[in-house]
Amino acid sequence: MSDPIAGADGRDFLPPACQTACPVGTDVPSYAAFVWEGRFDQAIEAITATNPFSAICGRVCDAPCECACRRGAADGAVAIRGLKRFVLDRLGASYRLPPVPVTRSETIGIVGAGPAGLTAAHDLACAGFRVDVYEATDRPGGMMVWGIPRFRLPEGVIAQDIDRLLAHCPGITLHANQALGRDFTLAELKSRHDAVLLAIGLSKGKPLGIPGDGLPGVVDGVSLLARVNRGERPQLPSSVVVVGGGDVAMDAARTARRMPGVESVRIVYRRTLDELPARGDEVKSALAEGIEFVCQVQPVAVAAEGEGGLTLHCVKTEPGEREGDGRRRPQPVPGSEHALSAGLVIAAVGQEAHNAELAGLRLLNGGRVTADASSLRTADPKVLAAGDGAFGGSSIVEAMHQGHKAAYTIGAMLDGCADPAPYRTPYRNRRVAVAQAPAWESTPRQEPAFCGLGADPSAFTQVDATFDEDTARREASRCFRCDAETGSANTSLRAREGVMAMAHTPAGDAAAQSMLLRRRLGAARPVPRQDVSATLDDLVFLPANLTRLVIDPYREQCGTAIHLGGAVALGTPFVVSGFDDAPENLRTALGRALAEAGSAYLGRQALGEAPWLQIVGADDTPEPAASLWIFTQTDRAAAAKGNGRPVGLLASADTLNDTIEAAVECAADLVLIDAAGASVDPRAELTHPPAINLLKDAVDHLLRRRRLGAIDLVFHGGVRTGSDGAKLIALAASAVALGVAAHIAAGTRLEDANPFADSAEPADASAAAVASLIRALTAEASMMARCCGKTKLHNLEPEDLRALSVPASVATGVPLPGRGVTGDVTATAGAPVVGNAGGIAAELRI
CATH class of the missing domain: 3.20.20.70 (Aldolase class I)
Structure with missing residues (x-):
């Protein structure tokens, strides 16, 4: 493989904002460049290197990389997730890695075959361990299988990733329909294995917590999604109300919209539309499918109404004092009591872990497995925990990050290291040339075709199309390639690598002398200045942009009016x-x-x-x-x-x-x-x-x-x-x-x-x-x-600039090589929206 730090031409390749925003460190710039060049086999290698569920993420990842994309502040972030989907749809079904042998005598037991558990199993199997994964349901995948509607994530896509993982890791044995506390105890598991990882996920939806939330017409979103994903298409009442504003609320509402008998679906949320925690593209899709948003409204009780009907008693809210997360706490508006009628109320207000065995052992508290966030260790020295069941609801890619971290920690533990260095996400760069697309600067973001409900909503046809090759290449060319644009004779990252190399080289060795000499030459400012004021002198234009120069700087006109x-x-x-x-x-x-x-x-x-x-x-x-x-x-x-x-x-x-x-x-x-x-x-x-x-x-x-x-x-x-x-x-x-x-x-x-x-x-x-x-x-x-x-x-x-000092980076938001973007901006306050909100939802994240 090529040197991931610096190329033969001497340029530094630094982790860009998109890569550092990805919890598993996906090499986004390289695979975008491979797509542009048509080298799809190398693109899939870059995508799957740290992400065992790449095909799934190509459809349903929350894409923190796109939120961090520096082109997002200009004409729209690069459609990174769409490029991933294009590559996996094209090659994923046939892409296989050679099987890795079992080389270690120790075994690990993992409870839960969701993204955290299977990622940990993958990494441990690749390290030579034998891994047994115990899954309470009849198939692996966790909430990827049971919590995401098939119109967003078809069965075949899930099977593609899991089949590839198991073929690559024959040391993994999957035990389906095996539940902790029902089919085996934790003590039995500890007796079989040298280490145990609890990755049980959040399989139970929380109730609304208001009077009447136990009535027959009130269900939780998690259970409804699991029923439908098993193949059921229940006849639902004509009017459905979903309470909540997260991704589960969006999925439950869009699923209900496709069920037989449903005519209207409303989402009731206690804050403004701009404050919805759900992803912006999911909100936009829900609006496009005719789902109504009733914002700044909070339910206070549910009551039965007539033959099978329900009344949701509500109050209007207004922003109050700011909470710990910076958002303002919704406060009831006096005298604003009103009622909404519905045939079905779906609660999507959170999830929790549920396991009587762990609760009895005092390893489960408040719906979470009790574990240390940094070490993942529980009170039992042989048991670790990871994923949503331990640290709360997150995303698939964040759960994978915890799986990687758990595998690293377990491997160190079985190697006899009681206090390993903290896990660090790897940031590898494949040093691919910058795309030479003449229209790269003016090409707008390419959006996949939106299919919506389709002719037969209950058939759950896919809502988004996959890019064709021409569209994918155009979109890939839009990447600014921040990884290749250092803007200075930066030495910070390479100096660190050199120091590490010299530290492991015998004194007097010629190689060490050579490295030291290179460090002494030309390093005008090896350490970014932090003790001076921010000045314009500490901003520079990106020399790497010259590799994509599409006009002659000495002859072509440049408008200044x-x-x-x-x-x-x-x-x-x-x-x-x-x-x-x-x-x-x-x-x-x-x-x-x-x-x-x-x-x-x-x-x-x-x-x-x-x-x-x-x-x-x-x-x-x-x-x-x-x-x-x-x-x-x-x-x-x-x-x-x-x-x-x-x-x-x-x-x-x-x-x-x-x-x-x-x-x-x-x-x-x-x-x-x-x-x-x-x-x-x-x-x-x-x-x-x-x-x-x-x-x-x-x-x-x-x-x-x-x-x-x-x-x-x-x-x-x-x-x-x-x-x-x-x-x-x-x-x-x-x-x-x-x-x-x-x-x-x-x-x-x-x-x-x-x-x-x-x-x-x-x-x-x-x-x-x-x-x-x-x-x-x-x-x-x-x-x-x-x-x-x-x-x-x-x-x-701003994408044309790099900062040379910490003060300049902080003052302007321009990244400093080796440090990244120093801050971010999140859209906040906006008017409450009822009904179709046009393009508002598309701008929820800046």
Whole structure:
């Protein structure tokens, strides 16, 4: 195999955000690249290397990799799960790995054949152990078999993964219809095996916990899904209500919608639609299938109604105090009591483990197996626990992670290591070349065809189609390949590997000397700086993007024009500030020069012929001659906007969140971010670095309010070069203001009380110098964009950058090589939705 750390060409390959977000460390960039190249046999190897249930995950994984995909903030995350499904649908049925022999004398007993138990069995069998898996039902798979509807996960797909696993691991013996406490005891299991793993899952649905939840017409979602997955198609009442907002609620509702006799299905949830814990694509599919969402409503009791009917007594809710997870606790609204009628109520409010044997041994408490989360050990030194039954409901891929961890811990224990190093998810990279697709930048996310209920809903036909080859290759080409784009002469990861190698090499060995010499050469900054302020200098454009350059950076045109605030047409995003008090002759000359350069002036006073972005203070009067008013007071902005004028607001570090919120509320056209902190006074730029974090904070706030792109952001503070401007534009600024840089070009003396008193340059020469600076900076910014393959300067995105220091990464959200993304943004508050919500559900996760 190729070196997973660095290639012969010397480039570093670092784990990207998608890979580190995957609990089992799937090498996403490599398999996407293999799909693009048509090397599907190598793609399936990359997919299945750490994921024994790849075909299943190609359909029902919650895809945390897509939530972390850096293209998601642009035009949609890469459809990573769809690519996985394409490869497994194409090759999965025939793909086999050679059988691994049993080489160890010890045996392990595993209770539960779900994703955690079978993953642990797979890893232990691959390590040479003999493994016996005890499953209480008649087939392996756990909740993958019993909890996921067949329209999402057909039987054949489950069988494909399990057959492949068992063929690869002949050391695994499956014992079906063998339940702990019914067919054997834990003591008997311990006497047969050298170690025992409890992976019993959460097989029992929780009741609603309100009066009447034991009535005949109230069932739990887990039991209903298990019945239907066994092949039953029960006749249900015409009206069904599902209580809950998780994935089980979505599956139960969509399953009920397909049952004979059902005419309407409603999901009752106590928070807003935006706060649903279910995956966004499942919510969107439920809406498309005609399921109604009744949000901010909480049931308080169930009562019988007439012949077999039910009444669900409810209250409306409103957000209260924030809880530990950051969400606001729903509070009942006084006087909002009302009732919903239903023929069937399905409870989908949580699951729990149930086993009398473990409860009697005090290994089961509160519906969970009691175990330490870090070591997976129980009170019995020979017994470990993993999966949902021990640590609560999660996802298939998270359960697999715990299976990997359990196998690692059991293997170490049987090797005599009582305190092994913590398990670490492996991040392997196969060093595949970056896709050379000419349209990679402009290709939108490819979505599989949605089939919905189908002609015969009870037949449970698959709801989504698989990509065809052309679509899969187009989608694969969209990958930014963050693993290959380090943006610097990064040494951190390779230095660590070198240190480890040298530590295991005898002193004086030539290999150790060679490694040491390489570490001493060219490592300008081997450790990311953490003791300095965040600066634009610690952001760099990605050199690896040059491998996909689709235009000649020295010949092709790159657009730099912008329509600022929807009102001011400019040829450049660089505007000038700080000349309010300049002599009249300089103001006139500078205004003419800025107009000719396609720029504008930002300040309290007009500047000749230049378009004027007027800063309107508390005592200032908005001038009709201004192209756009930027108010320091939010109430004045709202009034001006009401009169049909384009307006903006000025925000500083102290007022940013309130200002952005006010801009959203009054539909402002622009927000000026004063990162220097002195109402756009260029002198402030000389005293301290600009607060570049304000731009990310503004973007995050606009993302949460779904207004990013609707309000232009202008950044003022510390901009010296075209590269500075290009970096800020990549971070979502629409324009940047030149203060100190423009004054230096004009020959003024900012350090003096009157900067313009002793100017050595005539007014026309000073104005020409500022205009030349703007043209030069615009050309430089354009070159940065062209070197990233852009044909427009404003097409630059955060994905085109890498950070070189921890402060810069934290301040901007741009990943630091070897460290990854430093934060994330999650969409929150939104209006409650009843009925078809259009595209809202698609935006539940940012």
